[in-house]
Amino acid sequence: MADLTAVLASTHHPFYLKATTDTSENRLPQADEWQRKVEAYRETLAAAEPDVLVMVGADHFHQFFLDNYPTFLIGKQEKYDATFYNEEREFGLPTYLLDGDLELSNYLHQGLLDAGFDFSFSHELKIDHSIVCPIITVRPQADLPIVPIYTNIFAPPMPSPKRFWDLGRAIRTIIDAWPSDKKVAAIGTGHLSLELGGPRMFGNHGPDPEFDAQAIEWLSTGNIDAILSSVTHDSMAAVGNATHGFMDLILMMGIAGPQQADYVDQLDLFHTREMYMTWYPNKTGKLAAAAERAARSSHASLGPVYATAEAGAETSKESKEGVPA
Structure with a gap:
């Protein structure tokens, strides 16, 4: 059976690459710390040595709109074009041609469907920055096949937080049952509190900041009961x-299960808090050591973080370089 070696959940700030490669006098004050934290987080995936990535994200109205916005969708392709023109123009994101894994796509x-989730599917799916960003940050060589799963976190009516949790649990069960000797990592991105176009x-x-601290x-801690009783x-x-992108983070916790994370990090950035979290469902001594090394490098935490709203308010200087989504 397949081995689910790692589950990663993070935010997806599209200006990471542009900010950390800027060598001008306008370089973001937090760029060095941001880069250090992301590079440390990257090691938590590398240590898991995955063969294929199940990637959870959302389409930012690039190819889905109000005339046809699927609730849940899976890609079923041998190759995926990635990055839309506006993402190249505004965020400086590179384009990719990513390999798919048809066997795992079909099996999932x-x-x-058998588990009661009426998934849409696509043979012509193009990938946007909700999946491109984690590739840039945690697998910049883009050398592993992907199975993309898109969720509706933008267009009401949306599924409930519990539906996202249940979907995560179903994905975990199916990956565990996949008759393959491959190692699978699941990577998903979403949002903490986030305002786009608002005051x-x-x-x-x-x-x-209080919600961000509580959400992390x-x-x-794997406290799904608190989430489902508090988050609507x-x-x-x-x-x-x-903020509804938080539901994709609930989905990732569903894949991991109601257990403590093995690695947790965060960074207050302009108008958003970034979060990086890894679970090792079948943790070995090697993976535990990798998490410890990453934590030392990043000055992050092993296991749960009890952040405070006050800590969240100690933020970096305001910047209007760009708007995360």
């Missing part, structure tokens, strides 16, 4: 109009 699709967009930190604690569509909208 059938298994999810709280250009603050020194995310629009709601819930995720890092309305409560997410109240802390930022794009």
